[in-house]
Amino acid sequence: MNTTDYLIVKPSIIGEDGARMYYTRSAATYDWRTSYETAHHREAIQRIGIREGDHVLEVACGTGRATVELAQQVGQMGKLDALDLTQAMMARAQEKIRGLGLQQRVEFRTGNANHLPYEDGAFDVLYNAYMFDLIPVEQFTTILTEFKRVLKPGGRLMLVNMSKDRGGKTLYEALYRRGLAGACRPVALSGVLNTVGFESITRQYRRNVAGIIPLPFGTEIVSGRKAITA
Numbered sequence: 001m002n003t004t005d006y007l008i009v010k011p012s013i014i015g016e017d018g019a020r021m022y023y024t025r026s027a028a029t030y031d032w033r034t035s036y037e038t039a040h041h042r043e044a045i046q047r048i049g050i051r052e053g054d055h056v057l058e059v060a061c062g063t064g065r066a067t068v069e070l071a072q073q074v075g076q077m078g079k080l081d082a083l084d085l086t087q088a089m090m091a092r093a094q095e096k097i098r099g100l101g102l103q104q105r106v107e108f109r110t111g112n113a114n115h116l117p118y119e120d121g122a123f124d125v126l127y128n129a130y131m132f133d134l135i136p137v138e139q140f141t142t143i144l145t146e147f148k149r150v151l152k153p154g155g156r157l158m159l160v161n162m163s164k165d166r167g168g169k170t171l172y173e174a175l176y177r178r179g180l181a182g183a184c185r186p187v188a189l190s191g192v193l194n195t196v197g198f199e200s201i202t203r204q205y206r207r208n209v210a211g212i213i214p215l216p217f218g219t220e221i222v223s224g225r226k227a228i229t230a
């Protein structure tokens, strides 16, 4: 899919305050409304191959659906930093982590993906799911450059997003533009990863299925690696 295919649909949530308000309102129902995404998180985390002792950053951790598995995979010697814009979403992630007694391994922070409050080259892995599909295309490069900055040389990036498997406007996008669909629209990130200088880029496309009902959009699982030499 080329860039113009996803530039045609602008996000419906406007700005940082808009996103915070929307997710503060939807935190309580978020997990059951998007339960079909769980399988995609599982596949993405398995693909990225986290090793015990790794230092992992999850940007936009939300209610912690991936946070729990990431925290388990870093092991006792590893560490997970988790960041989100919306305190109400993150509070649910914190509750899940506390419930499993994993709080020693995870440090939560509120913040914006545009300006990550972390040192250069701090992380082995950066995981980010279902965030770019609600962000304006104009911010993609800035955010991915920020992701690259905080990764170690050779560090791995995993992105999961609502996407589509063909060019042109889909029926879902037509509804979305009229405010008749959810908060997210399909995006395609592999090309942008390439522009920002990530290497070894891969993309898998998966259909979204709620129970036995196929949904009119899917998910892309995109990975890349920061070059070992600058």
Ligand SMILES: C[S@@+](CC[C@H](N)C(=O)[O-])C[C@H]1O[C@@H](n2cnc3c(N)ncnc32)[C@H](O)[C@@H]1O
Pocket: 019, 020, 023, 037, 059, 060, 061, 062, 063, 064, 065, 066, 083, 084, 085, 086, 089, 111, 112, 113, 114, 128, 129, 130, 131
């Ligand atoms: C669709 S939810 C996904 C949550 C989680 N990643 C998941 O897959 O379950 C989007 C999350 O992104 C967060 N978010 C939106 N814009 C953000 C930004 N610029 N920086 C950090 N988090 C952001 C929202 O607060 C929300 O928790």
